[in-house]
Amino acid sequence: MFAWIISQQVLICAVLLALILVERYALKPLSARFIYCLWLLVPAALVAQSLELSQPITSPVAVSKYLVTPLQHASSALTMSWEVVYWLVVSILLAGVSYQHLLFQRHIDAKLTSPSLTTADKAVPVYASRHINSPMLVGFIRPRIVLPHNLVEQSTADALAMMIEHEYVHLKRHDNIINALALIAVTLMWFNPVAWFGYLSLRRTQELSCDEQVLAKKSARQRLLYGKSMVECASRSQLHSLAYSYYGDKNMMLQRLYNMQSANKGHIIAKMLSILLAVSSLTLIATVQAGDGHKAKKESQSGVAPIVRIEPKYPIEAAKQGISGSVVLRFQIANDGSVTDIAVVQSTPEAVFDKVAIEALKKWKYKPIANPEQEQLVQLDFKLNEEVKLPELTERINVTSH
Numbered sequence: 001m002f003a004w005i006i007s008q009q010v011l012i013c014a015v016l017l018a019l020i021l022v023e024r025y026a027l028k029p030l031s032a033r034f035i036y037c038l039w040l041l042v043p044a045a046l047v048a049q050s051l052e053l054s055q056p057i058t059s060p061v062a063v064s065k066y067l068v069t070p071l072q073h074a075s076s077a078l079t080m081s082w083e084v085v086y087w088l089v090v091s092i093l094l095a096g097v098s099y100q101h102l103l104f105q106r107h108i109d110a111k112l113t114s115p116s117l118t119t120a121d122k123a124v125p126v127y128a129s130r131h132i133n134s135p136m137l138v139g140f141i142r143p144r145i146v147l148p149h150n151l152v153e154q155s156t157a158d159a160l161a162m163m164i165e166h167e168y169v170h171l172k173r174h175d176n177i178i179n180a181l182a183l184i185a186v187t188l189m190w191f192n193p194v195a196w197f198g199y200l201s202l203r204r205t206q207e208l209s210c211d212e213q214v215l216a217k218k219s220a221r222q223r224l225l226y227g228k229s230m231v232e233c234a235s236r237s238q239l240h241s242l243a244y245s246y247y248g249d250k251n252m253m254l255q256r257l258y259n260m261q262s263a264n265k266g267h268i269i270a271k272m273l274s275i276l277l278a279v280s281s282l283t284l285i286a287t288v289q290a291g292d293g294h295k296a297k298k299e300s301q302s303g304v305a306p307i308v309r310i311e312p313k314y315p316i317e318a319a320k321q322g323i324s325g326s327v328v329l330r331f332q333i334a335n336d337g338s339v340t341d342i343a344v345v346q347s348t349p350e351a352v353f354d355k356v357a358i359e360a361l362k363k364w365k366y367k368p369i370a371n372p373e374q375e376q377l378v379q380l381d382f383k384l385n386e387e388v389k390l391p392e393l394t395e396r397i398n399v400t401s402h
Contacts, residue, residue, distance in 0.1 A: 002083045003307065003337050003365050008046060009192060015045050016198035023201050027259065032208035039202055041278055086191075093187045107131055108138065110146045124171070126164055128152045134233040135163045137170045140180055145171065151229065159225040162214055169210045179203070208259050230256060304333065304376060308365035312356045314382060325349050327357040328379045333366045345377065353382050 019042075023035055030038075110127035127138075130149040138146045145167040152160065170176065182199055189195040215223055318325075328345040339361055344354050357380045 001336055002086055004368075005188060008049065009189070011045055011049055012042070012189070013192065013194045015042055016194050016201075020197060020201045023205050027208070032205055032212050032259065036205045036209040038278065039205070089190055090187060093190055094184070097183060097187065105138070108146065110138070110144060113147070113152055124164075124168060135167050137167050137176050140176055143171055143176050148233065151232065154232075155229055156225060158222055159229045162218070162222065162226045163229055166210050166214050169213050170206075175206055175210075178206075204255065208256060211256055211259065304366055304369060306364045306366050307337070308363070310360050310363040312353070312360035312380060312382070315353065315356055318352055318382070319384065322384060323349065323352060324381075324383050325353050326379055326381050327353045328377060329357060329361055331361060331376050331378070332374070333369050333372055333376060335368055335372055337366045337368050339364050339366070353380070 019035070019038060022030065022038065027035065108129045108131050110129045113126055113128040124145060127144050127146045128149045129146050132146060132148050135145070135147045135151065138144050145164060147160075147163065151163065155163070182202055186195045186199045211226075215226060218226070325348050327347040329342055330345045331339050331342045334340050342358050342361055344358070347354050347357075360380075361378070
């Protein structure tokens with residue numbers, strides 16, 4: 001998975017930068033609700049990138065030849081160590097976010113209050129808390145609409161109703177789930193600053209689109225009340241969480257106030273051009289991927305090469321006794337590039353180098369191929385010195401003793 005995440009960064013950065021620029025410069029002609037829908041381009045682009053538009057081939061196994069040196073071994077070990085660091089940072093960040101969420105849930109102390117939202121099919125309960133500065137949708141399994149206690153006491157019925165309606169839009173769209181998934185995704189890309197900027201852009205667009213939907217048919221007076229309530233929320237900052245609303249961000253508040261001055265439905269021509277551009281981009285990505293699939297076919301005829309290769313350790317007893325030999329292994333390459341179904345085809349001397357050869361091959365990583373079910377062969381040669389002559393059966397990798 002680490003190799004796949006790294007390989008997708010160029011595509012992800014390109015899509016995120018495009019969406020950030022659209023949010024920054026095309027908010028009026030497109031509308032926030034339309035731009036929020038455009039964020040579906042991120043998973044759509046990844047799916048298009050992964051499409052296999054060509055049939056897998058069933059050609060005979062072919063191999064290439066290359067030499068492993070101690071320097072190459074050190075490079076592979078360094079790559080693996082970076083992968084360990086990557087997952088360590090991911091684990092720490094996810095643990096920190098989970099702890100923050102649990103702490104927030106305990107600290108919020110929400111109480112059921114009298115204002116409620118009655119929809120066509122049910123009544124939605126509303127809670128109040130003295131420990132938050134803005135309305136928000138709290139929780140993932142059983143989400144609750146929670147309002148600041150001072151907002152419940154001081155706001156008019158119309159303003160309060162619009163604030164509750166805003167959070168109900170989040171609830172209907174399952175924005176709490178979207179935010180959680182987006183936060184997990186950006187945590188997996190913690191090293192990419194564009195991903196973090198993209199996350200912030202998504203959250204801004206999310207709030208702006210809610211404002212547009214709530215205020216779509218509201219009067220100027222109701223818009224004014226709504227804006228005053230948001231300013232009141234922004235003036236008090238007590239608690240903040242990455243997983244919840246951005247009401248308390250003053251810059252964000254100014255952008256929302258500016259955007260709500262008029263009912264913005266966007267221009268139909270701009271929207272059509274955006275859809276055309278999005279479809280064209282996804283088609284281009286899928287076409288390029290199809291070309292890579294044809295290239296993978298050609299490469300499979302001349303063998304595959306690992307992108308992460310760990311050199312086996314020369315057995316100490318074999319080195320002491322001056323034993324050299326070879327191991328031929330059969331394996332398959334999984335969709336994520338990992339090695340599976342390893343089996344010894346032939347070894348000489350028998351069972352001397354088998355264990356270390358298998359343990360090393362388990363750690364190798366390959367670029368995913370068009371036909372994961374195709375069997376691959378590799379021969380690892382264990383040689384004490386260059387004068388040792390071993391039979392050339394398949395792909396040769398020289399392993400020296402240390």
